[in-house]
């Protein structure tokens with residue numbers, strides 16, 4: 001059971017949005033699909049769900065080619081930035097309507113989540129703020145109970161509390177009823193506690209497909225007084241530096257040699273955001 005993508009390419013005139021992408025999203029795993037603006041995340045998710053067509057390549061959902069195949073597409077739900085709902089429709093009616101289409105939609109869970117987010121389900125789509133527009137779509141995505149749930153920039157416009165609540169509900173949902181969840185975002189640090197697998201896309205190509213643990217062991221962070229840190233990093237592969245007061249931190253790629261660590265320096269885990277920036281820079 002998986003979503004398998006084979007050699008997908010997609011061009012928009014002079015822009016190559018996807019360049020021979022092959023990847024497999026396995027059953028019941030949570031993926032972060034990470035990439036900078038314009039990397040090709042939305043294009044990939046839209047092709048998987050048949051909203052747009054690839055120039056070349058194929059998508060298989062549980063071994064069935066997904067192209068214009070309703071049986072395969074019913075297994076996938078995409079929460080996208082685009083709003084396809086009628087402006088004047090009430091949220092509770094959208095919930096009901098989604099339930100008609102996706103037989104396993106859990107109305108009770110959706111209403112419970114709406115209460116937690118303080119979303120009034122009597123409101124119409126048009127009356128919602130940017131944040132609440134994301135919230136109602138997130139609630140649907142977490143209630144449809146399809147084997148594959150794709151979330152394109154789910155926390156867009158959400159404040160810090162609502163983002164926390166979203167991640168909490170995502171984990172709760174996953175623990176109760178596991179499914180394959182793909183979260184597309186450029187906020188790697190924020191999703192790093194939730195995701196198990198990291199897929200990085202850059203200019204239409206997949207440049208990393210690893211577990212979070214593998215990424216975290218790609219390097220380490222060292223902190224201490226500026227002079228000690230400067231001395232230590234000589235000859236090492238440094239992907240970022242931060243100075244806060246008298247404390248300097250360096251983000252280093254490679255394996256830590258513990259016996260060569262001078263006194264006065266502290267080691268901590270790799271900073272995923274720094275690693276992401278380094279990976280996705282030109």
Ligand SMILES: Nc1ncnc2c1ncn2[C@@H]1O[C@H](COP(=O)(O)OP(=O)(O)OP(=O)(O)O)[C@@H](O)[C@H]1O
Nearest residue numbers: 012015016017035036037038039040041042043044
């Ligand atoms: N309909 C379109 N017409 C022309 N170019 C497009 C179209 N849709 C996407 N593109 C281009 O294709 C590339 C990939 O876009 P895509 O939206 O897939 O990226 P993304 O990773 O989702 O970016 P973002 O994080 O900014 O949403 C970009 O260069 C974008 O400008």
